Amino acid sequence: MTTEKSSRFLILYASQTGNAEWISKNIHQEASERGFANECHVMEELDEFDLSKENVLILVTSNTGDGDPPDNATKFFRFLRKIKSKTFLSHLKFTILGLGDTNYTNFNNTAKRLEKRMIELGAAPFYDKGLADDAMGLETTVDPWIANLWPELAKVCVQKRKDNDFQDKNLIESIKTLSVNGKSENNEKSLPIETPNGQLVDKKMNIVNGTKIVLDLSELAKAQQLTALPRIPTVICKIIKSNEKRTINSSTPSFLMNTPTPIVNARLEAVRCLTHPEALKRTIHLELDIKDFQEKLEFIPGDSFGIIAPNSEKLSLEILKTLGIDENEINQEISIESVEGTELPSHLKNAKSTSIKELLQYGVDLTSLPRKALLRLMAEYTADEEEKKTLLFLCSKQGTTQFIRLREQVPTLLDLLVTFPSCKPPLERLLDVLPSQQPRYYSIVNSPLVNRDLLQFAFNIVDYKTPDPYNTRKYGVCTPWLDNLSGYVKERNERIPLTTKINIPIFMKPNPHGFAVPADISRPIIMIGPGTGVAPFVGFIQHREQQIIVERKLNNIEKIFGEMWLFYGCRDIEKDYLYREELERFLEHGILKELLVAVSRAPNAGLNGNPKYVQDLLRKRGQEIYELLDQKNAIIFVCGDAQGMAKSVNDALADILVDHGKIKKSDALKLLVQWMNDKRYLRDLWS
Numbered sequence: 134m135t136t137e138k139s140s141r142f143l144i145l146y147a148s149q150t151g152n153a154e155w156i157s158k159n160i161h162q163e164a165s166e167r168g169f170a171n172e173c174h175v176m177e178e179l180d181e182f183d184l185s186k187e188n189v190l191i192l193v194t195s196n197t198g199d200g201d202p203p204d205n206a207t208k209f210f211r212f213l214r215k216i217k218s219k220t221f222l223s224h225l226k227f228t229i230l231g232l233g234d235t236n237y238t239n240f241n242n243t244a245k246r247l248e249k250r251m252i253e254l255g256a257a258p259f260y261d262k263g264l265a266d267d268a269m270g271l272e273t274t275v276d277p278w279i280a281n282l283w284p285e286l287a288k289v290c291v292q293k294r295k296d297n298d299f300q301d302k303n304l305i306e307s308i309k310t311l312s313v314n315g316k317s318e319n320n321e322k323s324l325p326i327e328t329p330n331g332q333l334v335d336k337k338m339n340i341v342n343g344t345k346i347v348l349d350l351s352e353l354a355k356a357q358q359l360t361a362l363p364r365i366p367t368v369i370c371k372i373i374k375s376n377e378k379r380t381i382n383s384s385t386p387s388f389l390m391n392t393p394t395p396i397v398n399a400r401l402e403a404v405r406c407l408t409h410p411e412a413l414k415r416t417i418h419l420e421l422d423i424k425d426f427q428e429k430l431e432f433i434p435g436d437s438f439g440i441i442a443p444n445s446e447k448l449s450l451e452i453l454k455t456l457g458i459d460e461n462e463i464n465q466e467i468s469i470e471s472v473e474g475t476e477l478p479s480h481l482k483n484a485k486s487t488s489i490k491e492l493l494q495y496g497v498d499l500t501s502l503p504r505k506a507l508l509r510l511m512a513e514y515t516a517d518e519e520e521k522k523t524l525l526f527l528c529s530k531q532g533t534t535q536f537i538r539l540r541e542q543v544p545t546l547l548d549l550l551v552t553f554p555s556c557k558p559p560l561e562r563l564l565d566v567l568p569s570q571q572p573r574y575y576s577i578v579n580s581p582l583v584n585r586d587l588l589q590f591a592f593n594i595v596d597y598k599t600p601d602p603y604n605t606r607k608y609g610v611c612t613p614w615l616d617n618l619s620g621y622v623k624e625r626n627e628r629i630p631l632t633t634k635i636n637i638p639i640f641m642k643p644n645p646h647g648f649a650v651p652a653d654i655s656r657p658i659i660m661i662g663p664g665t666g667v668a669p670f671v672g673f674i675q676h677r678e679q680q681i682i683v684e685r686k687l688n689n690i691e692k693i694f695g696e697m698w699l700f701y702g703c704r705d706i707e708k709d710y711l712y713r714e715e716l717e718r719f720l721e722h723g724i725l726k727e728l729l730v731a732v733s734r735a736p737n738a739g740l741n742g743n744p745k746y747v748q749d750l751l752r753k754r755g756q757e758i759y760e761l762l763d764q765k766n767a768i769i770f771v772c773g774d775a776q777g778m779a780k781s782v783n784d785a786l787a788d789i790l791v792d793h794g795k796i797k798k799s800d801a802l803k804l805l806v807q808w809m810n811d812k813r814y815l816r817d818l819w820s
């Protein structure tokens with residue numbers, strides 16, 4: 134009954150990199166158009182809402198770290214945790230949309246935890262939660278979840294207009310424009326990306342600096358109608374020009390993403406290549422001079438730091454050229470404002486006194502997988518009917534497979550623009566949909582007990598080919614930039630001091646989970662870190678070595694230090710064994726009790742019981758690992774790839790508990806979760 138319905142609802146979101154923010158604001162906008170009174174806030178703005186006065190709540194949250202809430206959810210989680218009354222939210226109906234990634238073991242952990250807590254506090258779900266997967270494309274779950282939300286919402290919330298009255302003009306127009314029926318007036322014209330047999334038919338492929346996207350449009354030719362198109366993104370951003378020319382001479386842009394700690398410009402001090410020239414991946418070790426910022430940049434091994442890296446200048450300029458933006462305009466001072474009644478995306482709120490070039494390099498992400506909303510927006514500014522149709526097809530239900538194909542090719546914004554050459558969206562409109570540029574995080578390699586003036590870190594240069602049959606070369610954003618700044622060193626193990634003054638904008642990100650050398654020195658430490666995952670452990674071992682030296686100086690030789698075991702993995706022992714000299718020295722000096730190395734491309738790896746990966750080594754030493762865990766209260770640390778390694782290591786640990794602790798596998802897996810909560814099994818993962 135209408136009288137029992139709530140007069141409005143509230144949306145709360147928590148977002149680390151902008152997706153949940155984007156989706157929430159879209160729900161807010163569409164709900165308003167559908168006649169639902171509603172407000173939308175980020176969870177941390179506790180002063181902006183009052184749950185005791187709300188009756189209907191929509192929660193949207195992503196994850197960071199190892200299934201952790203985004204930073205801007207922390208206060209809200211704390212708030213919910215402190216509530217004692219089990220009926221505190223019994224007046225509230227809610228639903229939840231989680232944005233996660235199945236590459237991580239703790240898939241959508243935050244949404245699951247939040248749902249559990251809401252129910253514990255008496256709130257009742259009015260619509261099943263949605264758990265979207267970035268690995269598959271968020272839209273696959275998010276779009277139908279939102280489409281089905283409206284009728285459920287109408288049952289609990291007053292809707293001032295009937296849903297039938299709500300007509301998505303954009304959607305209807307698109308269908309009209311299309312009326313595809315297999316025939317098109319432009320049938321004669323060659324499609325830029327038509328690939329009937331998976332081969333490119335357009336010979337003019339070599340467009341400078343952009344790669345045409347390969348697609349099969351046979352489904353489009355068959356389609357009668359295109360359905361489930363996203364709405365045309367709301368007009369939000371306005372570029373306000375001032376006539377002043379800006380000269381950008383510092384490495385810190387004038388506006389920046391919100392960072393958890395202050396940004397400083399650290400000087401690039403030295404570079405060292407950690408891999409052989411023939412290694413499959415090149416790994417670089419860099420050192421930053423931070424002695425002028427020691428107060429701001431306190432750290433311990435296990436912490437990481439963020440680098441503010443720009444998009445490639447060449448890519449940014451090429452995009453501006455493709456959009457037809459005059460070269461004289463790109464360094465002019467501009468500010469970004471929102472059109473009346475809208476709110477700027479949070480990453481553009483401080484974009485004042487900047488320039489178009491700076492905005493493209495530092496403000497927006499030009500290389501991450503495109504959202505359907507971008508394609509939908511591009512379609513609106515595409516003159517050529519065939520290209521427009523293709524863009525609409527790609528974001529429709531009928532184009533799902535080709536949208537996945539498009540994402541497999543990891544297109545940049547430039548690739549999209551060269552694939553659809555008649556598409557000329559105004560830059561302002563692109564700002565409405567492009568995600569924010571993200572800082573890149575790296576684990577600190579060194580212990581401050583050895584050197585407080587330096588910050589050392591290691592990374593693989595991101596340079597790869599997209600899968601068959603595309604085989605297009607792709608580069609990362611930050612690592613090629615750092616590689617360029619440090620002179621593309623290729624010879625292994627030579628520390629090269631850098632004399633040119635190069636500043637890198639950085640900020641600290643202390644590890645929030647106690648991923649650090651334990652205060653209790655007697656606890657054994659089991660470290661598992663293949664590849665660059667070894668980085669924080671070099672710092673752990675250095676730290677321990679210094680602790681031992683200090684204790685010896687104080688003549689506390691009787692102090693018992695827990696054993697340190699390191700499980701390391703590489704492909705080829707001669708080519709990519711990172712920090713080999715250091716690690717072998719630690720072993721020789723007895724700081725490391727065991728240094729176990731799995732060499733995955735060794736001729737006998739994986740044969741006759743020979744280990745191939747770290748998880749095989751763990752199983753092989755299962756009895757001893759079990760004893761360390763069972764009798765000596767050892768702590769396990771895992772660092773590296775979330776996708777394959779962390780899952781396999783978790784499985785190996787569970788098997789060890791089964792084999793040596795004589796418990797069931799399901800109980801072993803539960804015990805590992807318990808250890809994670811108790812912080813005796815800590816992971817620092819990336820995908």
Ligand SMILES: Cc1cc2nc3c(=O)[nH]c(=O)nc-3n(C[C@H](O)[C@H](O)[C@H](O)COP(=O)(O)O)c2cc1C
Nearest residue numbers: 148149150151152153195196198200233234240241
């Ligand atoms: C560093 C990092 C860690 C992540 N950890 C998890 C995780 O543990 N579980 C999960 O389901 N998703 C995880 N994700 C995936 C995010 O939840 C997903 O990409 C989401 O779309 C991000 O939304 P946002 O932009 O609103 O933060 C992680 C993503 C990143 C970048």
